[in-house]
Amino acid sequence: MSGDEAACTAERVARDSYGRLVAFLAARTRDVAGAEDALAEAFTAALRMWPVDGVPLNPDAWLLTAARRRQLDAGRRRQTRTAGAAQLKIIAEELDEMAANPEPIPDRRLALMFACAHPAIERGMRTPLILQTILGLNAIEIGAAFLVSPATMGQRLVRAKARIKDIGIPFRIPEREELPERLDAVLDAIYAVYSKGWAEIGEADAPALVSEAIWLGRLIVSLLPEQPEAKGMLALMLYAEARHGARRDPGGRYVALEQQDTTLWDIPQIDLAEELLSAANRSGPSGRYQIEAAIQSAHAARRLLGVRNWPAIVALYDHLLALTGSPVVALNRAVALAETEGPDAALVAIADIAQDRRLQTYQPFWAAQAHLLARAGKKSESHQAFTQAVGLTADPAVRRYLLARRLALADA
Amino acid sequence: MQFMLLIHGDELAMMENTKVDSSGMSPEYAAYNEAMAKAGVVRGGERLRPTATATKVSIRDGKTELLDGPYADTKEQFGGYYLIDVDSMDDAVAWAARCPAAQFGTIEVRPIWQTR
Numbered sequence: 001m002s003g004d005e006a007a008c009t010a011e012r013v014a015r016d017s018y019g020r021l022v023a024f025l026a027a028r029t030r031d032v033a034g035a036e037d038a039l040a041e042a043f044t045a046a047l048r049m050w051p052v053d054g055v056p057l058n059p060d061a062w063l064l065t066a067a068r069r070r071q072l073d074a075g076r077r078r079q080t081r082t083a084g085a086a087q088l089k090i091i092a093e094e095l096d097e098m099a100a101n102p103e104p105i106p107d108r109r110l111a112l113m114f115a116c117a118h119p120a121i122e123r124g125m126r127t128p129l130i131l132q133t134i135l136g137l138n139a140i141e142i143g144a145a146f147l148v149s150p151a152t153m154g155q156r157l158v159r160a161k162a163r164i165k166d167i168g169i170p171f172r173i174p175e176r177e178e179l180p181e182r183l184d185a186v187l188d189a190i191y192a193v194y195s196k197g198w199a200e201i202g203e204a205d206a207p208a209l210v211s212e213a214i215w216l217g218r219l220i221v222s223l224l225p226e227q228p229e230a231k232g233m234l235a236l237m238l239y240a241e242a243r244h245g246a247r248r249d250p251g252g253r254y255v256a257l258e259q260q261d262t263t264l265w266d267i268p269q270i271d272l273a274e275e276l277l278s279a280a281n282r283s284g285p286s287g288r289y290q291i292e293a294a295i296q297s298a299h300a301a302r303r304l305l306g307v308r309n310w311p312a313i314v315a316l317y318d319h320l321l322a323l324t325g326s327p328v329v330a331l332n333r334a335v336a337l338a339e340t341e342g343p344d345a346a347l348v349a350i351a352d353i354a355q356d357r358r359l360q361t362y363q364p365f366w367a368a369q370a371h372l373l374a375r376a377g378k379k380s381e382s383h384q385a386f387t388q389a390v391g392l393t394a395d396p397a398v399r400r401y402l403l404a405r406r407l408a409l410a411d412a
Numbered sequence: 413m414q415f416m417l418l419i420h421g422d423e424l425a426m427m428e429n430t431k432v433d434s435s436g437m438s439p440e441y442a443a444y445n446e447a448m449a450k451a452g453v454v455r456g457g458e459r460l461r462p463t464a465t466a467t468k469v470s471i472r473d474g475k476t477e478l479l480d481g482p483y484a485d486t487k488e489q490f491g492g493y494y495l496i497d498v499d500s501m502d503d504a505v506a507w508a509a510r511c512p513a514a515q516f517g518t519i520e521v522r523p524i525w526q527t528r
Contacts, residue, residue: 387442388443390439391444399512
């Protein structure tokens with residue numbers, strides 16, 4: 001095997017197994033950073049040795065053994081200063097255990113995800129932690145997705161991992177009674193990956209982030225097949241992803257949902273989402289993701305029936321708003337309300353949430369207001385709202401779209 | 413916290429990409445300025461004339477040297493700045509990403525070194 005092939009194999013193993021190996025290595029010691037360091041050294045060793053010696057039959061086991069030895073060496077060096085005997089014993093035992101049973105490595109990624117999305121971890125750091133520990137993304141990639149400088153993101157990741165170790169966050173799947181709440185945090189963290197990728201669709205990195213999110217969604221559904229919300233979240237992502245090809249015209253211009261050519265929607269993807277959603281609805285009470293997926297399903301009905309059931313969409317938003325109290329949900333509900341009760345009713349609903357400080361720099365808030373004000377015939381107010389939306393977007397395609405809509409106000 | 417957003421880029425490309433209208437400003441920048449003003453974060457900011465109009469001044473070994481622009485050795489020029497007051501570096505980076513020049517140039521975000 002050539003060096004290139006060995007490098008490719010190492011990379012493939014990295015993608016397939018990274019999270020599984022980190023989860024396994026950190027499961028007992030809770031030392032995520034140490035596991036990552038050991039694994040990085042094991043991968044470096046593999047890239048050096050495999051091109052010469054050939055790729056081992058079980059690359060995962062090879063990497064794991066190499067990483068375990070590194071952990072053990074590092075532990076022994078540390079032990080001259082601090083007492084880490086218990087930890088060393090655990091590692092040595094696991095090495096022996098592995099040598100005795102060359103079985104597939106148990107999948108502890110779910111436990112790792114629950115540790116990353118633990119309530120003791122700052123909410124904003126849960127998604128970055130999962131991206132790093134399960135997918136192996138580095139601080140530069142994660143920082144770019146979250147608009148945080150790479151050095152700062154690196155420090156925050158280090159701090160979050162130290163917290164897992166210091167306060168002894170358990171690597172386990174929560175008990176039945178606390179599972180729903182804890183699962184929500186995991187699902188929120190995964191969904192945030194998708195939202196980042198979705199929002200930055202124009203950027204080169206975004207499609208990668210979107211597929212990572214869907215990959216994580218599939219993983220969580222396969223690891224927790226009896227959880228309806230996990231299916232609901234995956235369905236929600238697939239509905240949105242099915243419209244991917246219709247979101248930009250051939251010239252790269254932004255196309256709003258209402259104007260999208262439904263023949264460009266990915267029907268097999270929608271079908272898969274529908275299947276997941278009905279399976280979710282059968283197996284339990286509706287949570288946030290199932291309701292959001294149901295709303296997307298109602299939007300997708302335009303492809304099949306040519307019409308949409310707006311009263312049902314408003315009712316679903318009412319339900320979702322009662323559940324989440326989120327100002328963004330209130331905004332979407334108001335937009336749907338415009339279809340059943342007209343733009344003035346929608347503007348009244350928006351006035352109720354306009355005081356929320358979080359919405360003041362939220363571009364979709366201003367864009368939605370601008371569209372509603374235009375429909376209500378309030379041109380100068382609409383012009384102002386469009387201006388605010390243009391100034392708040394970082395996406396050039398959205399900026400061009402909003403400027404064109406603002407220009408169209410004068411002709412209307 | 414105060415931050416400076418320093419706009420760097422190929423000044424010829426910048427002139428091409430942000431067409432100035434009758435108000436003396438491109439609609440993208442006008443909207444960006446207004447969004448910043450409305451959010452109450454902007455403390456100052458100016459666009460600079462191209463480096464063809466610039467002169468560099470330095471004193472070396474007691475000798476004053478002047479050098480007129482444009483400067484052939486730099487691909488990116490400093491084109492303008494904003495001074496903003498926001499809660500955190502994260503917020504400053506978010507505003508930098510919204511700057512129209514981020515599409516074809518680079519926005520450097522620098523915390524202000526408070527001296528008083």
